Amino acid sequence: MEYRCVQCGFLVKSLFVQYSPGNIRLMKCENCKAVADEYIECELMIVLIDLILHKPKAYRHLIYNVLSQQSVHFQGLLWKSLFGFLVMDAYRSLFVKRPEEEWGMSMSIFSFFWIYRKMLVDVILGNFLFLCSFLLAIRNVLKTSARFTRFRDLLLAVLISSYFKIFLAATMVWEFPPSVIYIIDLFVLSSNTVALKVITESTVNRCVGACLIAHAVKFCTTQLYWCLMDVWM
Structure with missing residues (x-):
């Protein structure tokens, strides 16, 4: 090793x-x-x-x-980290849209199901496009060799460097304005940049550009999706 x-x-x-x-x-x-x-x-x-x-x-x-790929528990840790990442992202989506939705005991089962269906699609679609744009940005913006763009290496770096999402758990205990979500997103963006720089050994400006493209694609996609769902309802 x-x-x-x-x-x-x-x-x-x-x-x-x-x-x-x-x-x-x-x-x-x-x-x-x-x-x-x-x-x-x-x-x-x-x-x-x-x-x-x-x-x-x-x-x-x-x-x-x-957390190298040669470690014994790498595969299990990767899936657990991915699950935690998606759960935190789902709660983020729920927290942002909570003030716009009518929550309470009077909610119908259909409304409850519709909100969580939108949230699930939002998380899956947003993160799928996020990873795809991340891969494309690494190849085109950073112009790194293929050995640095292996999917598992990239996924590991993204999951580890997104640890700031854990601070979303604090919103379950204390009341915060929705703007705190975007502050956490900025920390996640900067942390992703450092992790990408470590893996690719590229310049800071190129890493910032690649991360910014991926996060912008995810943000625009999720915002457009919620707007379309609100119109269709």
């Missing part, structure tokens, strides 16, 4: 040497001569803080050295 240096992204054969339980020595990168991955000895909270601060080395640690 090959790992990467979190500082420069250079391939390394091993991250540490274990002499005895609890006694390890961190390996250094042959390229930059720095410790290949200092996060091995850090608490999880340190990694989370660096992810929130958008530090590329934290993303390299998580994507390449922790």
Whole structure:
């Protein structure tokens, strides 16, 4: 299994040497001569803080050295992350449209079913076009080679870097205006940009452009879909 240096992204054969339980020595990168991955000895909270601060080395640690495709539980983790991503996205759609809908005990079963049907189609259609436009943007805007555009690598990067969606859970406890959703979307966009830069090793401007295109396609599609559904009703 090959790992990467979190500082420069250079391939390394091993991250540490274990002499005895609890006694390890961190390996250094042959390229930059720095410790290949200092996060091995850090608490999880340190990694989370660096992810929130958008530090590329934290993303390299998580994507390449922790959640690589060679790990035993990669497939299960991928599906669980995808399920959580879709659930949070569904709640986002519900939260945005909640003030426009008539919620209450007086709602008919048909109205209840219609709202959740629109939400389901919104999530599936929006994320399908989001991933398709993401792939096209990577190939055309970033012009990276095919080995960087494998679907599983891209999906893993998108899911991990969309962790800001978890803050949507706070709206279940406290009341927030719908505008807070768009603030979270901006954080997700910036986090996707960092993750894409780590995987493709492209420039920041090109990564911002690719992510912006994908998010714009998703936003316009979902907005158009809800407008059409409101007209048909």
